Amino acid sequence: MKILIIGGNGTIGKVVTNYFSDKNEVIIGGRTNGNVSVDIADSNSIKKMFEQTGKLDAIICIAGEAKWADFNELTEEDYYIGLKSKLMGQVNLVRIGQNNLNPNGSITLSTGILADDPVVKTTSAAMVNGALHSFVQAVALEIKNGIRVNVVSLGMVQDAYEKYKDYFPGHNAISMKKAINGYVRSVMGKRNGEIIRIYI
Ligand SMILES: NC(=O)c1ccc[n+]([C@@H]2O[C@H](COP(=O)([O-])OP(=O)(O)OC[C@H]3O[C@@H](n4cnc5c(N)ncnc54)[C@H](OP(=O)(O)O)[C@@H]3O)[C@@H](O)[C@H]2O)c1
Secondary structure, eight states, rough: OOOEEHHHHHHHHHHHHHHHHTSEEEEESSSSSEEEEOOOOHHHHHHHHHHHHHEEEEEEOOOOOOOOOOOOTOOOOHHHHHHIIHHHHHHHHHHHHHGEEEEEEEEEEOOOOGGGGGOOOOOHHHHHHHHHHHHHHTTTTOOOOOOOEEEEEOOOOOOGGHHGGGGGGTTTOBOOOHHHHHHHHHOOOOOOOOOOOEOO
C-alpha cells in the first residue's frame, strides 16, 4: 500500500510510521520535516501536498493543534487555533483527500481521550476532539468509492508521559504498541465511521 502519514515524525507518528514502513510505501507529511510539506490548517497547502503524492491507498493524520489554557484565559482567537488546525485541518484532509485515494482506500484521523474524559485547560482541545468524533460518524454515511473514514482516540501515550503526566492525574499511559494497533485496526480492518478508543 502507498500510505501518507501526516505528522509521521511526531511522538506517536514515528512509531506508527515505523510499523507501516516495514511492508508499505510510506510518505511522511509535516510543516518542518518529512517527504512532503504541508500545514493542515491551510487547505491550499493540503491541495499542493496531494499534487505531489499522487494516488494513495491510505491517509493517516497524527497531527493537529489546539490551545491548552484555563477556560477564563482562552480568547476567541485561541479557540480558532484548534478549529483551524485539528478540526478543519482534518475535515479538509477528508474533503480533499478522498479525491486522491484509490477505490476502497481509507482515511484515519486522530483525536484523543479529552473528547470523553476532559481535564482542566482543555475546553478547546476537548471540543474539537468531540466534533471530529461526530464528523467521522456522519461522513461515513456519505463518502463514496468504498472509502472508509475512522478516527483513533488515544489516551496519554507512554512516550509522552513526562510531557503530560501532570495534566492527567491518575491516568494510565497507553503503550506505544496499543497506540500503533489503533491505526492498524483502522487501515487494515474493514470498519467505517468508527471511533477507535484506546484509553486503557
Ligand atoms: N501524545 C499523546 O499522548 C496524545 C494522546 C492522544 C491524542 N494525541 C493527539 O495526537 C496528535 C499527535 O500527538 P503527538 O504527541 O504525536 O504530537 P507531536 O509529537 O507534537 O507530533 C505532531 C506531529 O504533527 C506535525 N504537525 C503538527 N501540526 C501540523 C500541521 N498544522 N500541519 C502538518 N503537520 C503538523 C508535527 O510536525 P511539524 O511541526 O513539522 O509540522 C509533528 O511531526 C495530536 O493531535 C495530539 O493531540 C496525542
